[in-house]
Amino acid sequence: MNVLVILVPAALSLGLLGLMAFLWSVKSGQYEDLDGAAYRVLRDDDLQAADCQNPDKYSK
């Protein structure tokens, strides 16, 4: 049962990590535009011009 002394804190700290990530995402406004975010991901404007000329880069 001594293994619990390691496993339980490990599980808790992982959970805390998740909580921190969520709190950060709330603070940085990730939930303010749920409708728009769904479409933003489809945009290509973050590709460099060179990437567009060399589409193979993403297919490999």
Place this chain on the structure above:
Amino acid sequence: MLRSVTHEPALLPGPEIAPQSSERNFAVEGITCAACVQAIEEGLAGVPGIVNARVNLSTHRLSVRWDGRDNAATVVGEKLKKLGYRAHPLRKVADHDDQQYAQWLLRCLAVSGFAAMNVMLLSVSVWSGNVSDITSETRDFFHWLSALIVLPAVAYAGQPFFRSALGALAAKRVNMDVPISLGIVLAIGLSLYETATHGIHAYFDSAIMLLFFLLTGRYLEQITRQRMRNAAHNISSLRATMATRIEGKHLSPVEVETLRPGDLVLVRPGERFPADGVIVEGEGSIDESIATGETAGIAVREGRSVLAGTMSLDGSFRVRVRSLARNSFVENLERLIDTAVNARLPYMQLAIRAARSYAPVVHTAALLTLAGWLLAGAGWHSAIVTAIAVLIITCPCALALAVPTVQVVAMGEMFRQKIIVNSADLAERLADVDTIVFDKTGTLTLPQSAVCNADEVAPGLRKLAARLGAGSRHPLASAISALDSGAEPFPKIVEEPGRGVRTTRNGVELRLGSAAFCGTDAEQAPNENVSSIVFRAGDQIVTFHVGQRLRPDAKRVTEALRNRGYNLMILSGDRSGPVEAAADELGISDWHAQCEPAGKIAALERLRKQGRRVLMVGDGLNDAPALAAAHVSISPIGAADLTQAQADGMFLGEQLAPVADAIEIALQAKAVMRQNLGLAIIYNVIAIPLAVFGHVTPLVAAAAMSGSSILVSLNALRAKWWLHETAATKANATKEALAT
């Protein structure tokens, strides 16, 4: 309403408040989809001075980080105008506190969710260990760990309830948060005691789960309010911020707030009217979509009153200001919606009622349990443990979710159907209605006049008349030009003021105007409410009757309501001729004309004595007393002064359908609410006896509480799907009905 307008010609430069490198927010009209977001953001990306621009598709707002020297509002506005949108600088961030509160709730929700998950993990181990081989040391270890997680989590996430409960107690009231807080605190206290004395059962999981579900309900409520308020602020930004006051011979730009009744202001094409007032000089068309939902221009001239926030499309007007800017139409609209949002929502009323009877009942039950076990000879320890278990299990988890989840769905749906809820218990009262009384003028009929006998005229002639009518700003002529929406005016139209318009086409003279102008005898109009205008093409002469027209879907809506078993009735102040005509067309046999306001109240009183529950649908202004006398009331928002609106709900636009939609939504919402309350009661009926007889272990409490909460939430989500479905079918039916 905000979605419908695109490609408008103008923008009002707001006053520049922001210094350098600041953030400014705009409400943007015309955003309909993701493509608009991209167009705006990319369009603004190249503008010098703009560091970053981001559009929020959910709220139709644009946030710009500004680094330039010029007026950000002007630059952004100009650019957006070119792109085909209208930007309105948001005056204030009044909803900032609201947003902070919602974020706080969300953080509390996250913390309690995290704690609940981890504690459940430990608890399940203890439960399964209890029936097999767990050692008491391991159990204690797990209990202490749970305490370590739960204590800080509750201290943080429980604040919304603790603060509210303390506030209520300080004011010597009892609200729902008092038994909630008491239950949580006692559960933790008992668990700590049990843990310290190496007990088998600890209720940490129940306490934190309780908090998690309750926070879910509260957060749902908060975001609904915020959404409605956002919409309200977008509307309120449609105001002018600066006005041009005429002072003797020169013009001076002034802040809208400084305008006084009696001031004379100049409104140029593309500007919004800064305050409610009367046109003293000028002629042209204005866009009243903010008030009526009607986006086509409306011809106006001297003597016509105009509302703040409506826009001059092509005319220059001198306007005599009638009321202070803060009493104007837009301001009142905002205030009204704000009131609706801030009004305690129906379930809150219910929650207060519930809390009043609930807290004593629960506390009595716990005390009786304690006394009962003591009398039965149990020890103090087990009697107290059982009594606290009763308090925990009766904590209103499911009850707290039962009504709010449904209300959130219903209010959102009503708002989407363009119904503004003005009275907190609109849905509850609407669901009781069995009789619907309509006013005629402005309610069954449209506020603007239109041609009534278009069908009697050949389509070819109708088109010609429309093209000729489009050349004049006279209200009768604009009713004619509305016959053909795409009508392009003839190139050379001569207007003879006060008589009519004429032109020549292929050698044939076309005339539109008074009977004398067209060289014919005046034809008798069917009734006094109708004006006649004659159209002459060569030797063909037709007479158009322009008057009040029924709302396009009035017949369909009244028919649907009758089929649903509602008694329909018309009470109108109008003469019997037009009322009878309208009643005949709609198939309403029970109509009364020439009703004075007192007569309407008497009629409503009679209906009430017969035990009927009456929904009065009437114009907010002249029907105000009757609206107040009815069981529940709904008004169309026309140009009527909103300060005098007495109605419980209001709807926007040309259609009558929102009335039927509101009833439908209310009925369904009430049905689902009842189901949910039923579920919550069933839960208590099963759980309380278990608790009283001492069978509630932490396992039973966890299963019962989460089970009932999840069931209730799922039922509300089903309602959301259900309402959506109904709304979609309705919208399609309307489109089909209008198309045929």
